[in-house]
Amino acid sequence: MSDIKRLITDIAFDLGFDAVGITLADDISSSNEHFLKWREKGFAADMSYLLREDPINAKPKQILSEAKSVISLLVNYYTEAPSDPGTNYGRIAAYAVGIDYHKVLRKKIKLFQEKIKEEVGDRFISKGFSDSVPLLEKSFARNSGLGFFGKNTLIINKPFGSYFFVCEIISNLEIEPDHDINGTCGKCTRCIDVCPTDALGVGALPATPLLDARLCISYQTIENRGNIPIDLRKKFGSWMFGCDLCQLVCPYNKKIKETSWQEFKPESGFGHWIKLADVLKIRTEDEFHARFCHTALTRPKRSGFLRNAAIVAGNRLSEEALPELIWLAENEADPVIREHVLWALSKYDDRKVKQCISNYLINK
Numbered sequence: 509m510s511d512i513k514r515l516i517t518d519i520a521f522d523l524g525f526d527a528v529g530i531t532l533a534d535d536i537s538s539s540n541e542h543f544l545k546w547r548e549k550g551f552a553a554d555m556s557y558l559l560r561e562d563p564i565n566a567k568p569k570q571i572l573s574e575a576k577s578v579i580s581l582l583v584n585y586y587t588e589a590p591s592d593p594g595t596n597y598g599r600i601a602a603y604a605v606g607i608d609y610h611k612v613l614r615k616k617i618k619l620f621q622e623k624i625k626e627e628v629g630d631r632f633i634s635k636g637f638s639d640s641v642p643l644l645e646k647s648f649a650r651n652s653g654l655g656f657f658g659k660n661t662l663i664i665n666k667p668f669g670s671y672f673f674v675c676e677i678i679s680n681l682e683i684e685p686d687h688d689i690n691g692t693c694g695k696c697t698r699c700i701d702v703c704p705t706d707a708l709g710v711g712a713l714p715a716t717p718l719l720d721a722r723l724c725i726s727y728q729t730i731e732n733r734g735n736i737p738i739d740l741r742k743k744f745g746s747w748m749f750g751c752d753l754c755q756l757v758c759p760y761n762k763k764i765k766e767t768s769w770q771e772f773k774p775e776s777g778f779g780h781w782i783k784l785a786d787v788l789k790i791r792t793e794d795e796f797h798a799r800f801c802h803t804a805l806t807r808p809k810r811s812g813f814l815r816n817a818a819i820v821a822g823n824r825l826s827e828e829a830l831p832e833l834i835w836l837a838e839n840e841a842d843p844v845i846r847e848h849v850l851w852a853l854s855k856y857d858d859r860k861v862k863q864c865i866s867n868y869l870i871n872k
């Protein structure tokens with residue numbers, strides 16, 4: 509290993525990153541072709557950052573003209589979810605149970621760049637990010653040797669499985685690249701089979717894993733700002749923010765280590781399960797923001813988050829959520845929340861709803 513590579517790897521591990529890989533900062537046009545075809549099919553839904561006319565996502569030199577290398581860093585966020593606490597709770601995907609990863613990783617990446625600069629001097633020029641520029645991060649991570657594309661479309665690493673974030677530092681340093689890994693899913697199709705909305709599939713040759721974001725619970729609960737298609741709501745089950753089903757079943761995730769990053773542990777945020785009634789009681793955007801601002805849960809705003817909680821309440825027939833749904837049906841101004849509240853109420857037993865409405869009117 510060259511001196512510069514050893515230096516970079518040592519700095520990364522000192523800062524707590526879990527794995528490091530390096531690739532050349534060349535355009536990855538074949539991945540871009542996959543991306544463009546995927547987008548043409550409408551699979552990107554309405555995610556505006558993926559719909560730009562001339563995506564820079566495969567061209568690191570458009571982000572940093574002096575670019576010679578891309579350093580990919582792996583951050584394990586895995587924590588095991590406690591067993592289901594019951595029908596009054598909704599499930600949060602593992603990546604969002606702690607502090608907002610954007611905030612945590614932005615600071616850590618900056619520190620990483622500063623430490624390299626201290627050692628290498630001002631000739632080191634770089635741009636670093638995680639999930640904040642439209643770069644095909646998974647393709648760069650794969651090319652850096654951090655893992656292979658699984659059929660769930662995520663990068664899978666041995667020994668970390670798939671529950672990790674990737675960060676990239678595009679730099680002007682010439683560093684000997686790593687080789688990509690020849691991992692494979694083999695004949696396994698567990699993630700495709702388990703997906704409740706059939707969002708996963710395999711494209712035409714060369715066989716490429718594909719995800720239709722319009723069908724994915726993760727897209728619907730986090731990125732969609734409006735109404736959720738009615739036929740998908742039941743399929744959310746208890747997922748109220750993101751979805752991990754296609755990771756939970758993956759054999760590569762069976763014997764993985766929990767994260768050593770305190771920030772991503774459930775005690776740093778709201779954990780794996782949230783009480784639906786507590787969410788449905790949040791009356792204003794300010795109150796919502798004040799409660800969740802240190803986590804990633806703010807992305808769908810109050811409207812989207814209460815919408816999701818209403819769907820899960822309707823799916824699980826949560827007793828505690830019922831009075832809150834009735835209050836919202838009468839008083840809520842947001843049309844998206846109201847529509848999903850009415851949908852949820854239609855799932856409960858009529859007698860239960862009537863009884864609850866009578867109690868509500870008596871106590872009013």
Ligand code: B12
Pocket residue numbers: 538539540542543546555558601602603638639640641642643644645646647657660661662663664670671672673674675714715716717719721724726727730731749750751752754
């Ligand atoms: C948009 C997006 C989403 C969308 C769409 C996801 C998707 N699969 O496309 C939605 C909202 C659904 C989503 C969900 C999730 N996301 Co997301 N998301 C992104 C984002 C911003 C862009 C992804 C993208 O460009 N998709 C477009 C498709 C076409 O690109 P692609 O999947 O890379 O497809 C490539 C392959 O086909 C490849 N390819 C090319 N040639 C070949 C050849 C062969 C043989 C093969 C196999 C493949 C292959 O080329 C394509 C282009 O790179 C990235 C961050 C980033 N900037 O990259 C995070 C990112 C992918 N998400 C991440 C995470 C954690 C999640 C969730 C787990 C969160 C959750 N629990 O809810 C889920 C997982 C759902 C799933 N099964 O993918 C991580 C994934 C880390 C990992 N281990 O891979 C990323 C990388 C963020 C980060 N910086 O850590 N996400």
Ligand code: SF4
Pocket residue numbers: 660702703704705706707708719723724725726750751752753754755
């Ligand atoms: S995250 Fe959930 S909905 Fe999306 S592809 Fe995976 S299993 Fe399907």
Ligand code: SF4
Pocket residue numbers: 658659660661692693696697698699700754757758759760
């Ligand atoms: S569940 Fe099976 S098919 Fe899906 S990503 Fe894991 S190994 Fe691959």
